[in-house]
Amino acid sequence: MSGPGPASARLLRRPLVLLALLWLALVLVCALHPELVTGRDPVDQDLPAALSGPSAAHPLGTDRLGQDLLSRLAYGAAGTLWGVLVAVLTATVVGVGLGLLAGYLGGLVDALVGRLADLLFALPAIVILLVVVAVFPGDVTIAMLTFGLLLSSGLIRVVRAATRSTREELFIAAARLAGLSTPQILRRHVLPRLRGLVIVQASLVAAVALVMQASLAFLGFGPPPPEPSWGGMIDEARAVIVRHPWALFPPGLAVALTVLSFVLLGDAARDGATAAWSATKLARRRRRSPGAGVARTTAPAPAHPTGSAPAHPLGSAPAHPALSTPVHPVAPPPAGTPRHADTLLSVRQLSVQLPARPGRGARTGTTVVSDVDLDVGPGEIVGLVGESGCGKTVTALSILGLPPGDGRITGSCHFAGVDLVGATDRQWRTVRGRRIGYVAQDPMVSLDPTLRVGVQLAEAVRRHTGLGRRPARARVLALLRDVGLPAPETAARRYPHQLSGGMAQRVAIAFALAGDPDLLIADEPTTALDVTRQAEILALLARTSRDRRMAVLLVTHDLGVVAALCDRAVVMYAGQVVESCPVTDLFARPRHPYTRGLLAADPHRASRSGPLPTISGTVPAPGDWPTGCRFAPRCPLAGEPCRRAPVPLDRLGPGHAVRCVRPDEDRVAA
Numbered sequence: 053m054s055g056p057g058p059a060s061a062r063l064l065r066r067p068l069v070l071l072a073l074l075w076l077a078l079v080l081v082c083a084l085h086p087e088l089v090t091g092r093d094p095v096d097q098d099l100p101a102a103l104s105g106p107s108a109a110h111p112l113g114t115d116r117l118g119q120d121l122l123s124r125l126a127y128g129a130a131g132t133l134w135g136v137l138v139a140v141l142t143a144t145v146v147g148v149g150l151g152l153l154a155g156y157l158g159g160l161v162d163a164l165v166g167r168l169a170d171l172l173f174a175l176p177a178i179v180i181l182l183v184v185v186a187v188f189p190g191d192v193t194i195a196m197l198t199f200g201l202l203l204s205s206g207l208i209r210v211v212r213a214a215t216r217s218t219r220e221e222l223f224i225a226a227a228r229l230a231g232l233s234t235p236q237i238l239r240r241h242v243l244p245r246l247r248g249l250v251i252v253q254a255s256l257v258a259a260v261a262l263v264m265q266a267s268l269a270f271l272g273f274g275p276p277p278p279e280p281s282w283g284g285m286i287d288e289a290r291a292v293i294v295r296h297p298w299a300l301f302p303p304g305l306a307v308a309l310t311v312l313s314f315v316l317l318g319d320a321a322r323d324g325a326t327a328a329w330s331a332t333k334l335a336r337r338r339r340r341s342p343g344a345g346v347a348r349t350t351a352p353a354p355a356h357p358t359g360s361a362p363a364h365p366l367g368s369a370p371a372h373p374a375l376s377t378p379v380h381p382v383a384p385p386p387a388g389t390p391r392h393a394d395t396l397l398s399v400r401q402l403s404v405q406l407p408a409r410p411g412r413g414a415r416t417g418t419t420v421v422s423d424v425d426l427d428v429g430p431g432e433i434v435g436l437v438g439e440s441g442c443g444k445t446v447t448a449l450s451i452l453g454l455p456p457g458d459g460r461i462t463g464s465c466h467f468a469g470v471d472l473v474g475a476t477d478r479q480w481r482t483v484r485g486r487r488i489g490y491v492a493q494d495p496m497v498s499l500d501p502t503l504r505v506g507v508q509l510a511e512a513v514r515r516h517t518g519l520g521r522r523p524a525r526a527r528v529l530a531l532l533r534d535v536g537l538p539a540p541e542t543a544a545r546r547y548p549h550q551l552s553g554g555m556a557q558r559v560a561i562a563f564a565l566a567g568d569p570d571l572l573i574a575d576e577p578t579t580a581l582d583v584t585r586q587a588e589i590l591a592l593l594a595r596t597s598r599d600r601r602m603a604v605l606l607v608t609h610d611l612g613v614v615a616a617l618c619d620r621a622v623v624m625y626a627g628q629v630v631e632s633c634p635v636t637d638l639f640a641r642p643r644h645p646y647t648r649g650l651l652a653a654d655p656h657r658a659s660r661s662g663p664l665p666t667i668s669g670t671v672p673a674p675g676d677w678p679t680g681c682r683f684a685p686r687c688p689l690a691g692e693p694c695r696r697a698p699v700p701l702d703r704l705g706p707g708h709a710v711r712c713v714r715p716d717e718d719r720v721a722a
C-alpha cells in the first residue's frame with residue numbers, strides 16, 4: 053500500500069488534465085519569457101498589414117494598428133497572470149486563515165469571522181471594483197487585491213466548515229493531549245487535510261479573477277494602451293468586430309482556455325484528494341472488519357484458558373493470561389499499608405460538568421464525574437476500574453485538562469507540585485506529552501492518517517526534547533524498538549492505516565513515551581485488540597513502567613489486568629470513587645458491595661460451572677443519580693440510611709477508602 057501520492061499521479065495521466073497543464077505551462081512561459089514565443093515587439097506597428105488574418109509574418113494576425121496579436125498575447129500574459137496570482141493569494145490567505153481560526157477556536161472568533169464573511173459576500177463586487185479602479189486607474193494589483201478579498205468569503209465558509217469537522221477527529225484530541233499548541237495542530241494536522249479543498253477553491257478564484265480582470269480591461273479599466281493585456285485586446289477586437297471578426301478569437305480563446313484549465317486542474321486536485329482519502333478509509337475499514345486481511349479483531353475481555361492463569365499472590369485473584377508471571381516489580385504490601393510516602397498525582401474533589409450532547413445521556417450542565425479523589429505515586433501502577441459509563445474516561449481526560457465536550461472542571465489536581473486545574477497554556481505545554489503521556493483506546497484514530505509514523509513520532513520527540521532532526525530520528529527508531537517493533541525503519545515509513553492493530557497500539561505507546569513522561573495515562577489500551585495482542589501490550593506497559601520508573605494510570609474494566617499489573621485500584625461507580633485500596637485488599641477483602649459485585653461477575657474468577665453472576669440493573673445516567681448512595685438501587689444490602697443522604701468516601705485505614713455506610717458487611721452482592 054502507498055500514500056496519497058499515486059492517486060494524483062493517476063489523475064495526471066488523464067488527457068484533459070494533461071492538456072490543461074500544458075496550456076498553463078505555455079501561458080507561464082509567455083509570462084516569464086515572452087521573447088521565447090515571439091520575436092516581435094508587442095507595440096510595433098505594421099500598418100500595411102493592419103487587420104489581417106493569420107500569416108507567416110503574423111501567425112495570429114494583426115489588430116487595427118498592425119500590431120502582432122501573438123506577441124501582444126504573449127506579452128499580455130504576465131500582467132494577466134499577475135492579477136490572477138494577487139487575487140488567488142489574497143483570497144487564500146484571508147479565507148484559509150480566518151476559516152481555520154473560526155472553525156478551530158469557535159465561540160466569539162467564529163461569530164465575528166462569520167459576520168465578516170457575510171458582509172464580504174453581501175457587498176456588490178462589481179460596484180466596489182469600479183470604485184477602486186476609478187480611484188487607482190490602471191492599477192491591476194489593487195483591483196485584484198480587492199477582488200481577492202471579496203472572494204475570500206466563500207473560502208472562509210468552506211474552510212471553517214471543514215475545520216470544524218476535522219476538529220472533532222480523535223487524532224486532534226490526541227494531538228492536544230500530546231501537548232501540541234494550537235498553531236502546531238493547525239499547521240501539522242488540520243491544514244494538510246484541507247489541501248484538496250483549498251486547491252479547488254483557489255482554482256475557482258483564479259478562473260473568476262481572470263474573467264473579472266478581462267472584463268475590467270474590456271470596460272476600459274485595464275492597463276493603458278499600448279500596453280498589451282488580454283482584456284484590452286478583446287476590447288480592441290470588439291471595436292472592429294464587423295470588419296474583422298477574427299481579431300476576437302486569439303484573446304477570447306486564450307481567456308477561455310485558461311479559465312477552463314484552472315477549473316479542470318481544480319477538479320483533478322479534488323478527485324485526487326478524494327481518491328487518496330477513500331483509499332485510506334477503505335484500508336482502515338478493512339483492518340477493522342473481523343477476518344479481513346490483517347488479524348485485528350475487537351474482542352471483549354477474554355475468558356482465561358483453563359488452567360493457564362497462575363494464582364494471585366493472595367491466592368484469590370486471577371492473573372491476566374498474558375502475564376504468566378507477575379510483571380510489576382513492586383511486591384504487594386500488606387493490606388492497609390500506605391503505598392508511597394510522596395505522591396506524583398493527587399486528585400481531590402474533581403468534578404466535571406459537561407454541556408449537552410444528544411444521545412449520550414448527559415443533559416445541559418450535567419455533572420458526569422463528581423468529587424473524585426485519587427493518588428498515583430511515582431512508578432506506581434493504579435487501575436481505574438468500573439462498568440461502562442462510570443466516568444473513567446472523563447476522569448482520565450480531565451486530569452489532562454481536556455474533558456470531552458469542553459466540560460468544566462472543578463476541584464484540584466496536583467501533579468508534581470502544580471495544580472493542573474486552572475493551569476495556563478504554557479504550563480500545559482510542559483505537562484501534556486512531556487510529563488504525562490496518554491494512550492487512547494483506539495490507536496488508529498489517535499494517529500494522523502495523513503502522516504507517516506516516523507514523521508509523527510519525530511515531531512513529538514523534537515517538540516518534547518528539543519533534539520535536532522538527526523538525533524530525533526535515531527530516538528524515534530529507538531522508541532519503536534523499545535515498544536517491540538522488530539523492524540523500526542519499516543514501521544517508521546508506514547502510514548497508520550498500513551499498521552495492524554497491535555503495531556498501531558505499540559506506535560501509540562511509543563508516541564506517548566516520546567517525552568519520557570513521569571506518568572502514563574492509558575485508557576483501555578487493549579480494548580481494540582485480540583487476546584494475544586492484549587497480552588503483549590499489557591506486558592509492554594508493565595515492562596516500560598518498571599524500566600523507566602514511570603507511573604501508570606490504567607483505565608480498564610478487566611479485573612484480571614488489575615490483578616496482574618496494578619499496585620492499587622480505584623473503583624468508580626456513577627461518576628464517583630466508591631472504593632480505593634491496594635490491589636491485594638481489593639481481592640482479599642473488598643469493602644464496597646459494588647466492588648464485590650464486580651469481582652463476583654468477573655469471568656476470570658467465576659466458577660466454570662453455572663451461569664456468570666451479574667449485578668442486576670444498569671449504571672444510572674448522569675442526571676439520574678439517586679440522592680443517597682448511587683449504588684443503592686442495585687445493592688442487595690441497601691437500607692434506609694443508604695438512601696437518605698449522599699455517602700462520603702471514608703478512610704477505613706491507611707490506603708483504603710470506601711463510600712459505603714455498611715462497609716463491614718461481607719455478603720457478596722449477587
Ligand SMILES: Nc1ncnc2c1ncn2[C@@H]1O[C@H](COP(=O)(O)OP(=O)(O)OP(=O)(O)O)[C@@H](O)[C@H]1O
Pocket residue numbers: 406407408409412413414420438439440441442443444445446447456457673674
Ligand atoms: N461528550 C460527552 N457529552 C455528554 N456526555 C458524555 C460525553 N462524554 C461522556 N459522557 C457521559 O459521561 C459519563 C461517563 O462517561 P465515560 O466515557 O467517562 O465512562 P467510562 O467509565 O469511561 O465508560 P467506557 O468504559 O464505556 O468508556 C457517561 O454517562 C457518558 O454518557
